[in-house]
Amino acid sequence: MKYVIIGNSAAAIGAVEGIRQVDSDGEITIISKEPYHTYSRPLIYYLLYGKTDEQRMKYRKDDFYEKMKCNTIFGKAVTKINDKLQQVLLDDGTVISYDKLLVATGSEPFIPPMNGLDTVDKKFTFMSLDDAKGLEKSLSPDSKVLIIGAGLIGLKCAEGISRKVGKITVVDLADRILSSILDEEAAQIVQEHIEKYNIEFILNSSVKSFSGNTAVLSDGRKIDFDVLVIAVG
Amino acid sequence: MKRVYVNEKWCLGCHLCEYYCAYANSNEEDMVKALKDIVINPRIKIEEKDGISFAVSCRHCDEPLCVKGCITGALTVKDGVITVDKNKCVGCFTCILCCPYGAVSPTDEGIIQKCELCINNTKGTPYCVKGCPNNAIVFEER
Ligand SMILES: Cc1cc2nc3c(=O)[nH]c(=O)nc-3n(C[C@H](O)[C@H](O)[C@H](O)COP(=O)(O)OP(=O)(O)OC[C@H]3O[C@@H](n4cnc5c(N)ncnc54)[C@H](O)[C@@H]3O)c2cc1C
Ligand code: SF4
Ligand code: SF4
Secondary structure, eight states, X not given: OEEEEEOOSHHHHHHHHHHHHHOSSSEEEEEESSOSSOBOGGGHHHHHHTSOOTXXXXXXXXXXXXXXXXXXXXXXXXXXXXXXXXXXXXXXXXXXXXXXXXXXXXXXXXXXXXXXXXXXXXXXXXXXXXXXXXXXXXXXXXXXXXXXXXXXXXXXXXXXXXXXXXXXXXXXXXXXXXXXXXXXXXXXXXXXXXXXXXXXXXXXXXXXXXXXTEEEETTSOEEEOSEEEEOOO | OEEEEEOGGGOOOOOHXXXXXXXXXXXXXXXXXXXXXXXXXXXXEEEEETTEEEEEOOOOOSSOHHHXXXXXXXXXXXXXXXXXXXXXXXXXXXXXXXXXXXXXXXXXXXXXXXXXXXXXXXXXXXXXXXXXXXXXXXXEEO
């Protein structure tokens, strides 16, 4: 049996361990567009915070693929699946065939349409190790950071960088922070706690447009920033 | 695999197993030194209600939910024993929420601890079992 798994994160690793419980010989190939050993995605903010490092972030030990007898193709994206021929096509033109295919590609960050986003120089999403590394490089002790989205990812990002920058402003459309998991009363308590760390919230508001390093909000207010993080989903 | 099993009929609720656990995992030679003037935070805990008591510690599940839930890969299965890599754990406590037995608990340093059948301390074999005066916990193959 030839298994091909697209993805190299929590779901893919769980699948490898599951397959090896029932099939110790089948050929497993893992393909991932990220050029890294499997890492713990939630830890990208701990990395910025300084609570972990790239070695300790590894979701499984260094010898995981060897022990599990997996072929790995990292740093290459799958661009096409041909289910009739049971083949996947990689971005470098390689064709790989399979008997069973698992697509464990997770999710992509959502970027809402905002006028002038292309005029913003330093902009990031916060979903991957590369995002975290890129963001870290662009920060300085007096950076003003604008984060769009006061959900778990936006706030984890804020926590991760709060000691490294001058000021953080978080904008969210909802009337409270963490609106998908907290009611108003709880959100208020958590918000007051976070505000102690030099993080400011602008709620009930969204960014209408950008012009370079200035964001214009739905109520007309303008916010200057150096670095933008989009974390709306 | 040998595991720690409970004979609740024999448990006196004396909590000695908890003290033996704390001692074994202190890696201190001298029991008095290890336990003097401290509030223990053992990995085995006595549950008691309505005259019934029994010791609860990790079951070393065949399908450990704590390992599946661990966000960092700090929890792993080593020859059937579920162990934690303290260097990797970030103290998110997902495993505490996942374990159906309440067998994972926070350490005083803000990460987690759980029974590792004393394979990672100097005792080498479950010391709670050694300390139980009434055979209410046993270490055996079933
Ligand atoms: C900042 C942050 C904090 C989080 N905190 C927590 C938390 O505390 N607790 C928790 O439970 N969850 C948390 N999550 C969510 C958790 O990380 C995800 O649920 C989990 O990573 C999903 O795993 P997955 O394997 O489905 O997909 P992903 O982790 O998204 O992995 C997708 C994989 O597919 C690969 N891939 C995608 N497209 C292609 C392609 N075309 N070709 C080849 N490879 C491809 C990628 O390289 C990657 O390896 C957090 C997420 C983020 C971003
Ligand atoms: S900690 Fe809980 S879930 Fe994990 S192996 Fe032990 S009993 Fe099972
Ligand atoms: S507290 Fe530690 S061991 Fe438990 S899930 Fe989080 S990282 Fe894993």
